[in-house]
Amino acid sequence: MTPALSTQGISVHFGAFRAVDNVNLNVRPGARHALIGPNGAGKTALVHALTGSLSPTAGTIQVFGEEVSSRAEKDRVRRGLARTFQINQLFRGLSVLDNVVLAIMERDRKTAAFWRSVANDKRAHEAAREHLAFVNLTQHADREVRHLPYGSQRLLEIAIALATRPRILVLDEPAAGVPSGESHAIFERIHALPQDLTLLFIEHDMGLVFRFSDRISVLVAGQILIEGAPSEISSDERVKEIYLGRRAGHAA
Amino acid sequence: MTGASAAARSRLFGGRVGIEGATLVLFAGAIASYFLFPNHLALLTQFLVLMMFALSYDLLQGHGGIVSLGHAAFFGLGAYAAAILARTGYNDPLLGLAFAAVLSAVVALVLTPIIVRGNDFTRLLVTLGVASLVYEAANRMRGLTGGADGLPDFEIAPVLGLYKFDFEGRIAFIYAFMVFAMVYVFLWRVVTSPFGLALRGIRENTRRMPAIGSPVRRHLAVAYTLSGGIAGMAGAVLAQTSRFASLDMLGFERSAEIMMVATLGGSGHMAGVSFAALAFGWLKDVLSTASPKYWQLGLGIVLMLSVFVARGGIGGLLDHLRFRRSA
Numbered sequence A: 001m002t003p004a005l006s007t008q009g010i011s012v013h014f015g016a017f018r019a020v021d022n023v024n025l026n027v028r029p030g031a032r033h034a035l036i037g038p039n040g041a042g043k044t045a046l047v048h049a050l051t052g053s054l055s056p057t058a059g060t061i062q063v064f065g066e067e068v069s070s071r072a073e074k075d076r077v078r079r080g081l082a083r084t085f086q087i088n089q090l091f092r093g094l095s096v097l098d099n100v101v102l103a104i105m106e107r108d109r110k111t112a113a114f115w116r117s118v119a120n121d122k123r124a125h126e127a128a129r130e131h132l133a134f135v136n137l138t139q140h141a142d143r144e145v146r147h148l149p150y151g152s153q154r155l156l157e158i159a160i161a162l163a164t165r166p167r168i169l170v171l172d173e174p175a176a177g178v179p180s181g182e183s184h185a186i187f188e189r190i191h192a193l194p195q196d197l198t199l200l201f202i203e204h205d206m207g208l209v210f211r212f213s214d215r216i217s218v219l220v221a222g223q224i225l226i227e228g229a230p231s232e233i234s235s236d237e238r239v240k241e242i243y244l245g246r247r248a249g250h251a252a
Numbered sequence B: 001m002t003g004a005s006a007a008a009r010s011r012l013f014g015g016r017v018g019i020e021g022a023t024l025v026l027f028a029g030a031i032a033s034y035f036l037f038p039n040h041l042a043l044l045t046q047f048l049v050l051m052m053f054a055l056s057y058d059l060l061q062g063h064g065g066i067v068s069l070g071h072a073a074f075f076g077l078g079a080y081a082a083a084i085l086a087r088t089g090y091n092d093p094l095l096g097l098a099f100a101a102v103l104s105a106v107v108a109l110v111l112t113p114i115i116v117r118g119n120d121f122t123r124l125l126v127t128l129g130v131a132s133l134v135y136e137a138a139n140r141m142r143g144l145t146g147g148a149d150g151l152p153d154f155e156i157a158p159v160l161g162l163y164k165f166d167f168e169g170r171i172a173f174i175y176a177f178m179v180f181a182m183v184y185v186f187l188w189r190v191v192t193s194p195f196g197l198a199l200r201g202i203r204e205n206t207r208r209m210p211a212i213g214s215p216v217r218r219h220l221a222v223a224y225t226l227s228g229g230i231a232g233m234a235g236a237v238l239a240q241t242s243r244f245a246s247l248d249m250l251g252f253e254r255s256a257e258i259m260m261v262a263t264l265g266g267s268g269h270m271a272g273v274s275f276a277a278l279a280f281g282w283l284k285d286v287l288s289t290a291s292p293k294y295w296q297l298g299l300g301i302v303l304m305l306s307v308f309v310a311r312g313g314i315g316g317l318l319d320h321l322r323f324r325r326s327a
Ligand SMILES: Nc1ncnc2c1ncn2[C@@H]1O[C@H](COP(=O)(O)OP(=O)(O)OP(=O)(O)O)[C@@H](O)[C@H]1O
Pocket: A014, A019, A037, A038, A039, A040, A041, A042, A043, A044, A045, A046, A086
């Protein structure tokens, strides 16, 4: 079967430093694929390279078999590859609803129109409200994003990506910075996403990773150390060492 | 609480309340001024021109978050275009207006690729540089522009072939007001359109835009083209109503002024920016009459104070007034 997302030899170098080093990744359609690894392993850099917000030093990328390596970020989005950001990238001065309406209108290529009224586009507003309802933000629709609680901002981050109607959604630590009680609420929403939407997500909480993933890739120092089913990963000695070592270090 | 309905309304207008009321006051005031100050119509006409120019720049800075220190290049281009066309005998004002708009818009579009790239700082430098080049070119092309002497002595035909420009400046004012109203309505449409929303998206988070599939460069090109075209129209109206075009119309001072006015007005607030242009124009007139030597100093002090006193600009103050009344 053609992978939803596939890379060959992706590398991202910053000068002599190899943030991502020769990564081959295959994400099966409909997967719940987790990308894990210690801080600074290159996970976010890899996501940047996948989505085109950064051009990799080397390597190629396909979305459902189509070569997208030379395509701009916006064109990859239009081919169904969407992402969220580890650090919120929201339109802070706009209302919550407008954040999603904007994404919908860009997807529908309506934003060239300077002679129409946004307010008159009932369909875009209805669709936006559906996305907000999905992430439980309906009651905040008219609030300016900058006044939104942080946890809600993380959910809006997802709603905006969903509004582009992706086939593959890359989630870069969707619950980053959220207290663990709330991070479950966020992953519960991710769990409720349609099964045919392919997910690649980064997450540090191993409990969440093992609960929600059906495939795991471990990135260490820019390289894939191992890839496999959750059971294989949890029993791998090297992963235990790196991961438990890191966590022990954190606890100290 | 009025919050919900106010927020629902404000969504349309860049997240701010009270702009409709302020707009009504603005238009009522402009019409009333015609009757109240019949001896100052030339000055009032200049205010209208300044407001148009400020609104054109506000589309870039206020809505798109794109700064420029060379916007007067388009203003001056429009002024010269209208003046030169009139001198060749095609002196219908609306024809001149359209010619100026199209020419400035096309030049803006052509310049987009070099202006759009980079960050705020590089944009300031590049726009400053381009505007100086335009200024120097106009200075050199004496045959076409009259160089430092400017372009005097041209006639403008009656508006619509009916309304002759009179000595009291009545027709000039009405003509300028009509163009201003058109520009205002047009820009209102633009900023409340899907394109306007995308522009605010660029202002709020340029980085997220490509991640939702947005063609950011195209949006900026369209914004520049519209903004340049309207700046050109403002310049044309000034040249036509004063029957003069000169180098200072594309000078640095005018570019800097308009940036101050847009900032003072509360970026992205059309009524606020218009009032700021009015206040600025009036203050400049009063101060330069009171002290021909030191007026710029006075203006500078007032501008600096106003930034501290009115954060969010005049638009912010207007919203605040409105909000308190309705609460
Ligand atoms: N623009 C850049 N220039 C230089 N080095 C960079 C740049 N961006 C990232 N790096 C470095 O690349 C490495 C990988 O960073 P990256 O953000 O991808 O890590 P990560 O796996 O996402 O970590 P975390 O779990 O903390 O989010 C880090 O050492 C980082 O300092």
